[in-house]
Amino acid sequence: MFSMRSYWFLCVVMALTFAAYAQAHGQDPQATIVLWPNGAPGAVGTTPEDQPRLEVFLPDADTAKLHHPRTAVLILPGGSYHGLALQKEGEDPARWFNHLGIPAFVLIYRLGPRYHYPAPFDDATRAVRYVRAHATEYGADPDRIGMMGFSAGGHLASTVGTQFSAADPGAADPLDRVSSRPDFLVLGYPVIDPLGPASVGSYHWLLGDTPDPALMAKLSNDTQVTARTPPTFLVAASDDDAVSPLNSVHFYSALVKAGVPAELHLYDHGRHGFGMAALDPEVSDWMSALMKWLESRGLL
Numbered sequence: 001m002f003s004m005r006s007y008w009f010l011c012v013v014m015a016l017t018f019a020a021y022a023q024a025h026g027q028d029p030q031a032t033i034v035l036w037p038n039g040a041p042g043a044v045g046t047t048p049e050d051q052p053r054l055e056v057f058l059p060d061a062d063t064a065k066l067h068h069p070r071t072a073v074l075i076l077p078g079g080s081y082h083g084l085a086l087q088k089e090g091e092d093p094a095r096w097f098n099h100l101g102i103p104a105f106v107l108i109y110r111l112g113p114r115y116h117y118p119a120p121f122d123d124a125t126r127a128v129r130y131v132r133a134h135a136t137e138y139g140a141d142p143d144r145i146g147m148m149g150f151s152a153g154g155h156l157a158s159t160v161g162t163q164f165s166a167a168d169p170g171a172a173d174p175l176d177r178v179s180s181r182p183d184f185l186v187l188g189y190p191v192i193d194p195l196g197p198a199s200v201g202s203y204h205w206l207l208g209d210t211p212d213p214a215l216m217a218k219l220s221n222d223t224q225v226t227a228r229t230p231p232t233f234l235v236a237a238s239d240d241d242a243v244s245p246l247n248s249v250h251f252y253s254a255l256v257k258a259g260v261p262a263e264l265h266l267y268d269h270g271r272h273g274f275g276m277a278a279l280d281p282e283v284s285d286w287m288s289a290l291m292k293w294l295e296s297r298g299l300l
Contacts (some may be wrong), residue, residue, distance in 0.1 A: 029055035029091075029106070040110070042119055049114060052123035054130065055106040057094035058138065063101045070142035071299045072103045074182070075129055076124060078189075078273070081112050081205035082284045088275035089150040089188070096276060096287065100300060103138045105131055109156070112205030113226025117215065120206065124160045125180040132178045144299055147182035147230075151243060151273065152192020154201045155221065158251060161185045162224035163231070184299065185232040186290060189240055189272055192247035193220040202243075222247075224255035231261040234292050235286045237270030263293050 033054040036043075042052045054074075077089035084090065086106065094104035109123040128145060135142040164181035171177050191202045207215065212260030217223065234252055236245040245266055255262035270283040277283035294300035 013206060020263060027129070029094075030058050031056040033130065034104075035130060035290065040117070040119070041122055044114065049110070052110055052126070053108050054127055055090070055094075055108065056138075056189045057091070057098055057104045057106065059098040059101050060104065063099065070138075070140040070176060071146060071294070072105070072131055072135055072138060072146040073097050073122075073146045073148055073186075074127055075104055075106045075107065076147065076149035076153030076156050077110070078107065078149070078153040080201040081120065081152045081156075082201070083111065084108060084153075085150070085273065085275075088273070090170070092276055092278075097100040100291070102300075103140055112208075116208050117206050117219065120156050121159055121163075124156050125165065126175065126178045128160060128164075128182055129175040129178050133175050142178070144183055146186065146299070147188040148188070149164065149190060150188040150275070152191050152206070154187040155192060155202060155206075155219075157182070157185055158187060158190055158221040159219060159224075161230050162221050162226070163218075181228070182230050184230050187232060187234045187248065187251070188275070189236040189243055189245070190234070190247055190251070192222050193245050222250040222254045225258050225260065227258050227260065229255060229258060229260050231297060233263050233265075233290055235265045235267075235290075237267045237272070237274065237283070239269050240272045242272035261297075263289075265289055 033056060035052045035054065040050065040052055075093055077084045077086055077091055079085050090106040094106050097104040104125065107127045108123060110119040128147065132142045132145050135145060145202065147157045147160060160180065161182055164179065167179045168176050202218070203211070232255055234248045236248040238245055248264060252262050252264040265286050267283050270277060274280065274283055276287055291300060
């Protein structure tokens with residue numbers, strides 16, 4: 001008999017094989033959505049770097065039919081708020097989610113030195129609202145909108161997850177009539193405290209040369225956790241010398257203290273930026289753990 005354990009193992013092998021193929025050969029998104037067609041708030045130009053947008057990755061129709069209820073995931077690649085690791089921390093996990101029947105949206109958000117806070121935060125909250133408002137068009141449930149972020153993208157995701165805004169039914173903009181709160185978070189080796197150990201680069205590009213101390217405190221997201229923070233899955237490596245794994249530990253501790261469901265996976269090795277870790281049999285186990293966590297929460 002084909003056991004559930006065998007099923008999970010096959011899913012992991014197939015997904016990681018697909019990710020390796022996609023990285024080697026490239027895959028194009030099905031659509032690109034400009035979040036503010038008439039110009040983003042605070043935009044200083046009209047070039048592509050001034051236009052936050054979503055790249056849309058959808059599962060094939062046969063795979064989508066097998067998975068109900070449907071979850072959707074918004075993915076925020078890392079890059080120290082100065083660049084975006086679009087392949088390893090964007091397109092590859094998007095295709096992995098597609099393999100599980102989940103539509104995925106990779107956010108291309110505004111970056112330093114051209115943009116500082118709150119531009120990336122505005123882009124990410126707008127993206128959550130867009131995906132939620134249009135969820136049914138993609139076959140997803142508006143109450144199953146997750147956010148995945150890596151490194152600085154993890155900081156941005158955790159900022160949205162702790163400092164979201166409620167729906168405003170009377171708003172002139174239809175997107176503001178839905179909440180910007182993600183229904184769950186997946187954080188890969190995230191920056192949580194931009195002034196914490198080995199996180200200086202991210203905070204410099206996010207806040208500039210002379211940041212306001214009050215703003216720095218506000219963006220230390222382990223101090224912003226409440227009981228309303230979404231359930232969170234975290235993964236990091238103990239030997240990460242770019243973003244200390246204590247960022248993940250501190251956020252996990254805050255979640256537990258607030259009574260928020262949370263799961264933390266720390267690996268002995270992997271360093272920073274391992275992404276899906278397709279070529280590392282030990283660290284790539286985190287994808288299997290994520291699948292089980294999503295299933296346990298009724299999201300898969």
